[in-house]
Amino acid sequence: MTRVVPNGSTGTQPTPQVETITVSRFAPFRGVAFTVVNLTLFFILWELIARAGVINPLFFPRSSEVFSALYRGFEDGTILPQLTHSITNFLIGLAISAAIGIPVGLLMGASRIADLILSPYVWAMTSLPRVALIPLLILILGFGDAMQLTIIVLSAVFPIMVNCMAGVKTVDPSLLRAGRVFGTSQSETYIKIILPFTLPFVISGVNQGIARGLVGMLIGELLGGGGNGLGYLLDRAGEQFDAPMLYAVLLLLAVMSVSLIQAMRWLEERAAPWRDITRT
Amino acid sequence: MVRLGAQYTDRPAAEPPEPSQPAESSRPVEAAESALIEAVEVSAGYDNRRERTRLIALRDISLTVRQGEFLAIVGPSGCGKTTLINMIAGFVKPLSGTIKVRGVEVDGPGSDRAMVFQDYALLPWRTVERNVEFAVENRRGRIPKQDRERRIADALSLVGLAGFERSFPHELSGGMRQRVGIARALVGEPEILLMDEPFGAVDAMTREAMQAELEKIIAKTGQTVLFITHSIDEAITLGDRIVVISNRPGTIQEIIDVNLPRPRFDERNDVRRSARFGEIRAHLWDLLSGEALGAKSIPVAPPGGES
Numbered sequence: 001m002t003r004v005v006p007n008g009s010t011g012t013q014p015t016p017q018v019e020t021i022t023v024s025r026f027a028p029f030r031g032v033a034f035t036v037v038n039l040t041l042f043f044i045l046w047e048l049i050a051r052a053g054v055i056n057p058l059f060f061p062r063s064s065e066v067f068s069a070l071y072r073g074f075e076d077g078t079i080l081p082q083l084t085h086s087i088t089n090f091l092i093g094l095a096i097s098a099a100i101g102i103p104v105g106l107l108m109g110a111s112r113i114a115d116l117i118l119s120p121y122v123w124a125m126t127s128l129p130r131v132a133l134i135p136l137l138i139l140i141l142g143f144g145d146a147m148q149l150t151i152i153v154l155s156a157v158f159p160i161m162v163n164c165m166a167g168v169k170t171v172d173p174s175l176l177r178a179g180r181v182f183g184t185s186q187s188e189t190y191i192k193i194i195l196p197f198t199l200p201f202v203i204s205g206v207n208q209g210i211a212r213g214l215v216g217m218l219i220g221e222l223l224g225g226g227g228n229g230l231g232y233l234l235d236r237a238g239e240q241f242d243a244p245m246l247y248a249v250l251l252l253l254a255v256m257s258v259s260l261i262q263a264m265r266w267l268e269e270r271a272a273p274w275r276d277i278t279r280t
Numbered sequence: 281m282v283r284l285g286a287q288y289t290d291r292p293a294a295e296p297p298e299p300s301q302p303a304e305s306s307r308p309v310e311a312a313e314s315a316l317i318e319a320v321e322v323s324a325g326y327d328n329r330r331e332r333t334r335l336i337a338l339r340d341i342s343l344t345v346r347q348g349e350f351l352a353i354v355g356p357s358g359c360g361k362t363t364l365i366n367m368i369a370g371f372v373k374p375l376s377g378t379i380k381v382r383g384v385e386v387d388g389p390g391s392d393r394a395m396v397f398q399d400y401a402l403l404p405w406r407t408v409e410r411n412v413e414f415a416v417e418n419r420r421g422r423i424p425k426q427d428r429e430r431r432i433a434d435a436l437s438l439v440g441l442a443g444f445e446r447s448f449p450h451e452l453s454g455g456m457r458q459r460v461g462i463a464r465a466l467v468g469e470p471e472i473l474l475m476d477e478p479f480g481a482v483d484a485m486t487r488e489a490m491q492a493e494l495e496k497i498i499a500k501t502g503q504t505v506l507f508i509t510h511s512i513d514e515a516i517t518l519g520d521r522i523v524v525i526s527n528r529p530g531t532i533q534e535i536i537d538v539n540l541p542r543p544r545f546d547e548r549n550d551v552r553r554s555a556r557f558g559e560i561r562a563h564l565w566d567l568l569s570g571e572a573l574g575a576k577s578i579p580v581a582p583p584g585g586e587s
Binding site: 193 | 371389395401405415418449
């Protein structure tokens with residue numbers, strides 16, 4: 001993992017650079033262990049406060065109740081179909097958003113005309129609160145998957161687009177000059193300079209798309225009244241004063257979004273290892 | 281600087297793809313055996329469309345660069361040094377006048393000219409060797425693929441980077457990154473090396489070491505070098521001639537023959553201690569300090585430590 005880097009910048013005779021140090025074999029797991037302990041303590045504290053009974057248990061259940069609601073929900077099949085529905089919808093929506101947002105964003109970055117034509121609509125849609133679209137979408141698409149998917153796409157596609165555009169527009173001008181000096185053609189300039197430079201922007205666009213898409217998913221399910229998805233579970237649990245279930249679904253949503261963001265972060269590190277270091 | 285940047289970013293949409301210049305083949309035989317680059321009454325400027333003004337960066341520059349010479353270009357910031365070199369590189373079209381390389385008018389970049397950038401301009405996602413390869417992989421039909429590997433290895437060992445082929449630019453120090461930049465410029469064996477303040481971003485110690493190495497490398501490869509700097513000392517230690525450009529609009533104020541023996545970086549005989557060096561230094565200081573302050577009448581302290 002460690003790369004050999006000489007410390008003498010004049011470097012005519014590189015001296016030995018890397019020494020071996022002893023590190024515990026468990027060092028990489030220390031962070032994970034810390035998080036586990038941290039969360040355990042959090043849930044124990046939660047349990048204790050709830051048991052003390054200072055807060056109305058109607059909206060502050062014990063953490064053990066939340067976990068057992070989660071377990072029962074999976075066992076009796078109330079959660080799993082809704083979870084699958086939400087995740088499937090979300091991933092399809094995200095895929096559509098990427099398929100539309102990345103090419104259009106790149107085009108807007110590369111072509112002034114495309115930018116001039118599209119940017120008023122893109123910026124309007126980027127800044128318009130998504131909830132405002134729900135009544136219209138219900139009117140057009142009714143209740144159900146199509147409406148939910150549309151709101152996810154409308155939420156996720158614009159951040160992806162805007163980031164891709166920004167990536168193309170901020171390509172280091174001296175890299176473009178280097179391209180000209182060393183004879184890249186128009187298409188080579190795109191393939192060898194602009195696209196690799198833009199890749200991290202694409203990923204952070206997708207990252208934002210995930211965050212916004214999750215919101216879109218939930219408002220679609222909560223307000224769209226389609227009768228499915230995690231949003232529906234939340235809605236129903238609220239109506240039935242089923243606080244443990246409410247918390248259980250929220251917990252699931254937190255896990256879902258954190259793992260998606262972590263997956264993207266992992267991808268980002270792999271896709272552009274040079275990025276963080278060159279930025280310091 | 282800002283204006284230049286804007287110009288380059290506009291570039292892809294504004295211009296048709298540059299024709300690959302057949303400089304090698306269409307060069308007139310022995311047009312002028314010593315004049316490699318000839319600029320005749322060249323002016324350059326940048327349009328500011330918003331304010332409807334045109335800023336003249338260079339006015340009526342006439343300059344002949346001899347084959348094999350090391351020409352240092354000095355001048356205050358913003359005097360148009362970079363514009364001059366960019367015109368020779370073929371990025372910027374002159375407003376008037378002509379620039380010829382071996383008798384052929386410059387029309388876009390060509391493989392006979394390579395450039396070393398102040399900010400290195402390396403592709404951060406490519407390894408050192410793939411960065412060097414960048415210079416020889418784009419213009420088709422020039423270098424057969426099997427030759428490339430050898431030439432990349434040669435170029436890297438010439439700049440002292442053998443063993444770092446697989447490193448990424450962000451893993452290297454500034455001085456080493458610029459070595460990659462130099463290797464990349466040399467690997468295509470251009471006739472002309474255009475260097476735009478190549479050591480401006482490295483620390484003082486590295487800078488001296490790099491100057492010494494550059495002199496050695498050029499002694500081996502024999503390129504004609506145009507070297508922009510704003511360090512007076514660097515111009516004298518490296519240049520055969522020094523072109524002094526005055527402030528906006530930039531004009532050539534003086535061309536100085538350095539006439540110091542080479543190699544300049546010789547432990548036993550440090551040219552920087554010679555009388556001639558001090559003489560040129562004092563003269564350049566007079567020229568440039570007046571320029572830098574914008575008025576010659578203001579008295580300036582005599583040259584002290586660093587320029």
